Amino acid sequence: MRVTKSQYTGSGCAGDFSWMIDRPEYARSLFIFNDNEMQFIAFHTGHEAGFTAGGGNAAIRPYQGQSPIRAAGIPTGEKSGYQHLDLNVRALVDDAMAHIQRLLASGNYDEVIFSFDAANDTLGTGIFQVADEVKSYIFQGIMELEQL
Numbered sequence: 001m002r003v004t005k006s007q008y009t010g011s012g013c014a015g016d017f018s019w020m021i022d023r024p025e026y027a028r029s030l031f032i033f034n035d036n037e038m039q040f041i042a043f044h045t046g047h048e049a050g051f052t053a054g055g056g057n058a059a060i061r062p063y064q065g066q067s068p069i070r071a072a073g074i075p076t077g078e079k080s081g082y083q084h085l086d087l088n089v090r091a092l093v094d095d096a097m098a099h100i101q102r103l104l105a106s107g108n109y110d111e112v113i114f115s116f117d118a119a120n121d122t123l124g125t126g127i128f129q130v131a132d133e134v135k136s137y138i139f140q141g142i143m144e145l146e147q148l
Contacts, residue, residue, distance in 0.1 A: 001104055001148045004029075005116030007124065008057070018059045020113070021070055030103060032114040032142060033057040034125055035073025037092060043073065044095070056127045057115050068108040072100050074138055081128030085137050093134075097141045104148050114142050 008015040017033060020026050034057055035043075043050025043064055051065045063071035074096040075089075076082060082089045103109065115124035123135040123142070 001109070001145050002111040003143060003146045004111055004113045005118075006113050007116055007118055008126065017057045017071075017113075017115075021060050021063055026111075026113070028109055029111040029113050030069070030100070030109045031057075031060055031063070031071045032100065032112060033060055033071055033073050034076040034115065034123075034128065035061070035096075036128075037075045037078045040073050040075040040092065040096065044099070058127075068106065069103055072096070072103060074100075074142075076123075076125060076130045076134065076138070077128040081125065081130035082134045083131045085131065085133040089134060090137070093138055093141065100145065101148065104145065112142065112145050 006015050010016065012019050014020060017031050021031055036054070039050050039052070039054065039061065051062050053059045054061050058073065060071040061073060063069070064073070075092045104112070117124040122132070123139045125135065
């Protein structure tokens with residue numbers, strides 16, 4: 001599986017998931033976006049809030065409802081970014097990664113694309129300020145997808 005690190009540099013170009021997701025060159029790509037805990041849980045329990053567009057790269061949240069699914073969220077916080085990689089956060093991230101692995105096993109994807117922070121070599125975040133240990137845990141999980 002090809003894992004692509006994407007940096008946001010502005011709207012209407014590579015790095016802008018809302019622009020990229022409908023372009024034909026990304027038709028077999030699964031986009032991973034930074035989700036908030038409430039809407040992540042809503043999606044996984046079938047509630048409508050799990051499909052509404054959010055801010056930042058969560059603008060592509062509605063694409064979780066397409067067939068095939070084009071976007072998958074990983075929770076990075078509740079009302080603000082997670083400040084500790086505690087057992088609850090680890091479990092939520094692990095659930096997200098398991099969902100992504102199930103999607104990739106479908107054979108519908110050649111590539112996974114996620115937001116990247118090149119300055120710190122980790123997950124890119126914009127709206128939430130997320131603890132380094134949380135970003136690193138998510139980043140490592142995404143990078144392990146290359147082995148699938």
